[in-house]
Amino acid sequence: MQMHPVTATSSVSPQVAVVGGGIAGSAAALKLAELGAKVSLFEAGPSLVNGPPACHLHAGGNLYREISDEQCLKLLEQSIHTLRVFPHAVNQRPTVISVPLNDPGEPEALLPRLRKVQAHYAALIEQDPANQKLGPAEDYYRLYSREQLEALAEQELVAQPQSPDEWMIPVAKNLDLSAFKFPFVQVQEYGLSLLRIAATVKLASERLPNCQVFTQSKVTHIELLPGATPRWRVDYSSPQGSHSTEVDYLINACGYRSGSIDDMAKLSRSRMVEFKAAYLATWPNPQGRWPELIVHGERGTPNGMAQLTPYPDGLFQLHGMTDTVTLFKGGLVSSSESSAQPELDASLSRKLTQGWQAEEVEQRTAEAVKHMSRYLPSFSNAKVAGRPLFGAQQIPGSDPSLRAASVSFDKAHYARTEIVKFSSALSAAEQIIENIRELGLLSPAACGDLNTLQSTQGLAYQQVLTLAEQLAEQRNYPLSLAR
Template sequence: MSTINDNKAKIAIIGGGVAGSSAALYFGQLGLNVTLFEKDASLVSGPPWCHLHAGGNLYREISDAQCVTLLKQSIDFLRFYPFVVDYRPTVIVLPITDSSTPEALLPRLELLTDEYKAYIDKDPENEVLGKAENYYQIYTKEDIKRLREKELAITPKTSDEWMMPVAQNIDLDKVQFPLIMVQEYGLNLFRLAAGAEMSLDALDSVTLHTNSIVYNVQQNVETEGWNISYVKGDVSHTESFDYLINAAGFRTGKIDDLLGAPCKSMVEFKAAYVSHWDGCNDTKFPEIVFHGERGTPQGMGQFTPYPGGYFQLHGMTKDITLYEDGLVANSLVSCQPRLGQDFMDKIEKSWTQEETEIRTKAAIEHLSQYIPSFNNATVGSKPLFGAQQIPGDDPTLRVAEVSFPREYYARCEIVKVSSVLDMIDAIVAQFVKLGYLNTTVLGQRTFAQPLELDDVSLSKRAQKIALDREYPAEMATRTVPKDS
């Protein structure tokens, strides 16, 4: 039975980040007539992300309810985008300077384990994070000392094998015990960019306009839809659509202004730093997260591994990832929060070599407090960076999806990439009400990929995207695939 009605609606999506690309792919699979506008040469080029928040264990400050939602959303995301996931665990560490204890994390981890079990009972295909009983494991100081004496595995398979490089490199006097290993995996934005492009290219129902800048949106008084004007190849075009999805990321407010839509939002500039560590001998590390109080000199540190000795680093301090005046809200006269010109120069032009060196070295120093041998790491490339929208006025918000401030208009508001499937579900419900889709799609998910993506071709395209953006090709490569 067809999922769409005979009156085939034309859907415009502005913005080819995770939200826009995923919506185009999903609705294209359902057979809707979709046009995706992206200003850059390739898709998914927004703020950096690297982590499947399958439980939100990086964020102690958020509620249990948000963590449970992140777990559910991550399972959905992993099933929809299996080619993006790097199947290695995350180790959570509390430094001795932290005011909390590892034991304080255990009730939430037990809750998440129970929720994961319930998802598997509901649908066995949801078992994508390993066995529920292995969702998290604890390692005492004695366990870590024992693993220090073991030979490293070339391709880690067990929890102990993943923990060995942590045990052999971490400063035992700087951290609290136990350490906690959790099945929150890595995500690769370059592989998503490549896979989304390959998938959309194969769909006859989707038109992809890259290098295209939308400069005006007006309501069509005859159809109640939208006339969208854009420039591509120095030529101006105008097309009419029935429905508009605003997935413009931190520039979402510009589209709101054109439509006169009500709004309340913030934008935060984000950066992560790329380092290269010759001394690791391409050891396969898990991701390591050192908890800390955001904005203080001991803010959270995130140590994310890639092949070839490359590591992506976050330090939630004002000298590293956080920026003075990097969080701004919209004003009474505009929905678009205004970042300072220095931030816009980074986004639209380039970083200075001096700032790249200073902040990357600060990130290396921050992580070296706990991994002393990492202190000889060097700058690996320019930072990963961008600006992230945050709907409302709560900068700690981690779960949001979409709103509908005008008729025939959806405003994507994802904060974490794994929220896109819930976002799509909400838009599907709108499309059913409007008669674009049949009711048979409600509550259903099309998890199958539109085509079998050849991993060799996908990897080559992902590596080319990384190089075109001036990042190491290794950052487009999985550390460990699922079946290794």
């Protein structure tokens, strides 16, 4: 399929450097290039959006009981915007939320939030019918009693579930229902493939002549130059040598490494960094096509939340919010007075830069399988399917429950994206564009629109999937994660 360049829409062409080619930096770079800016996007890794393949779309934050309703509604809006901009990224299956007997919470406590999210979703659809990305608002969630689940357990598995009840059959057949409180909640909270987003971003950037992508390029120094009009000098190294460029505006989109760029700019910033991991396992006999399964629990305790995320070919991603699975002792660190960059201990830093030892992969994956098997006994024979999905997450400020963060501004012509969830990337890009416009660096008409990213539209699904599979192979992940 022949791709045509996307025409920029602004007569004003500022030079912008974006440091960090993750989802936040890539979204900002693409949108700015579409609006007429001359963008240089620097990524230290070999390709854009290099983070671990994401597993779910937080369409309202129902997985996080500890966050505010306001954050949930913001996450819903951002998730819908993400689906509109990245239409080929969705893995469409519902999520089932359950509360076990060993948890102090009650399922009914989820209902006020679900009603608020549902009502807000209905309002968004009324504003713009194109916002209906999670099915009809009236079907956003459904409750299941124990009696209903026991009846569904008697039904035959369906290869391609079409109705809410059909999605619940494998859950009803395999879960130890005696270990749970009722009702269960089925919510239209889908999966999202970061590998297909990475593929979309690469293809989109190639359609924008004024968006130059520099991979394997590490920024080594930044400096605000003297003069009446603020400009930044950016030094960077690449396989071809050392280089320098000057720009009108600088965006720090380095994720958990954002503090290192702040330090270069001599800016202080309070933030936290948390190291987390998920695990891949193959289940020899998964019995049907599964929804995502969430078993609520108290974070950091032996009964921490368990999460089972399905992919094709019997592959599952596992989270367990305990210190032996997803969380790590010493894995949550804060910035200091002397540096805006929180420092993880040496063992976790080595994981980020050098990978994992084989025995630790086996041990942690086995713990994840064991944790899920407490509620899903037949899952106990699942086996390691690949290297863990791991990384460090930045959290601005000092509240570790913060999820709906976006962007902050500092000094002259300097912005930092501070997203916690990838669905916040487009919101951060819009705020940066508004700031650049207010500075007079873009024409007044170039204000940005969350719901449109012209360069990501019109791509063929098969084209995106093929590239996503290539990225999975290059990054040593199972191809099923791309599918």
